[in-house]
Amino acid sequence: MYKIISGKEISLAVKERVAAQVSEMKKDGIEPCLAVILVGDDPASRVYVNNKKKACEFCGIRSLEYLLPADASQEELNSLVEKLNDDKSVNGILCQLPLPKHLNEKEVLNLIKPEKDVDAFHPENVGHIMIGDYSFLPCTPAGIMEMLKYENISLDGKNCVIIGRSNIVGKPMAMLMLKENATVTVCHSHTKNLKEIVSQADVIVAAVGRAKFVTADMVKDGAIIIDVGINRNDDGKLCGDVDFEACKEKASYITPVPGGVGPMTIATLMQNTITAAKIQKG
Numbered sequence: 001m002y003k004i005i006s007g008k009e010i011s012l013a014v015k016e017r018v019a020a021q022v023s024e025m026k027k028d029g030i031e032p033c034l035a036v037i038l039v040g041d042d043p044a045s046r047v048y049v050n051n052k053k054k055a056c057e058f059c060g061i062r063s064l065e066y067l068l069p070a071d072a073s074q075e076e077l078n079s080l081v082e083k084l085n086d087d088k089s090v091n092g093i094l095c096q097l098p099l100p101k102h103l104n105e106k107e108v109l110n111l112i113k114p115e116k117d118v119d120a121f122h123p124e125n126v127g128h129i130m131i132g133d134y135s136f137l138p139c140t141p142a143g144i145m146e147m148l149k150y151e152n153i154s155l156d157g158k159n160c161v162i163i164g165r166s167n168i169v170g171k172p173m174a175m176l177m178l179k180e181n182a183t184v185t186v187c188h189s190h191t192k193n194l195k196e197i198v199s200q201a202d203v204i205v206a207a208v209g210r211a212k213f214v215t216a217d218m219v220k221d222g223a224i225i226i227d228v229g230i231n232r233n234d235d236g237k238l239c240g241d242v243d244f245e246a247c248k249e250k251a252s253y254i255t256p257v258p259g260g261v262g263p264m265t266i267a268t269l270m271q272n273t274i275t276a277a278k279i280q281k282g
């Protein structure tokens, strides 16, 4: 019998905790503020930015939105980041990815001050994560850890297999799982015997970006399945990387899409924003 891990429910608990902290901070004259930069009009990015804005409203965090045209220059974007870096009323800066092709993502991410880097993508913050001594954690992997904690799932000694090695999901996920004493394997597009490796996992994290990539024959009985993917199926409906209907029967826990990892990513962003405000106010 499987249990669905509800990101909706857990993210609400996280946001309520953040909202309570924000109201205490406001009594001390601190109003956390998140600035979000969106370049161009990619519809999926627009949805993410709107969801972040709604979460800020829920938590009592001031949110600023900067919309730049799709043909904005690198100089325009960089100078906006520098302006927000210098603005003491702004605690967190997030540049919505992906950027249009002519812009250099790395240059922008490296420009955001590490103490305002609520996505934890700056090399300095990435380094802190490597050595397990950090202020911010990347939102998606940290949201997943929060889900596991909420369900009282210990990773100690577990065999965790992550599919995907991106800088924003797969790699930091591996670091966080290692810190919790898991044995971690990271698979990617060059991995041989993927099915064999995944079928030995106690915990599977799928972050590939392909619908129905994880099939039931890859899942060990009783495995915990975390689905990070966001895809559209043939009917245009939102779905993850896991063949949910077939895999759930073999799982002990499974996250749905939508309503799983996605809301946790946003809740962690809220948490990171108030952490940034606290750090900046000393």
Ligand code: NAD
Residues within 6 Å of the ligand: 140, 163, 164, 165, 166, 167, 168, 169, 170, 187, 188, 189, 190, 191, 194, 207, 208, 209, 210, 228, 229, 230, 231, 261, 262, 263, 265
């Ligand atoms: P990415 O494109 O940067 O990385 C995909 C990874 O999948 C790569 O490391 C690649 O090696 C691996 N891969 C591709 N084909 C493979 C194969 N045949 N076998 C094994 N591995 C293979 O993607 P990303 O940014 O990590 O995102 C992954 C998915 O997660 C996407 O669907 C994205 O939309 C979603 N996502 C969701 C959230 C959320 O909050 N729910 C956050 C970030 C990303």
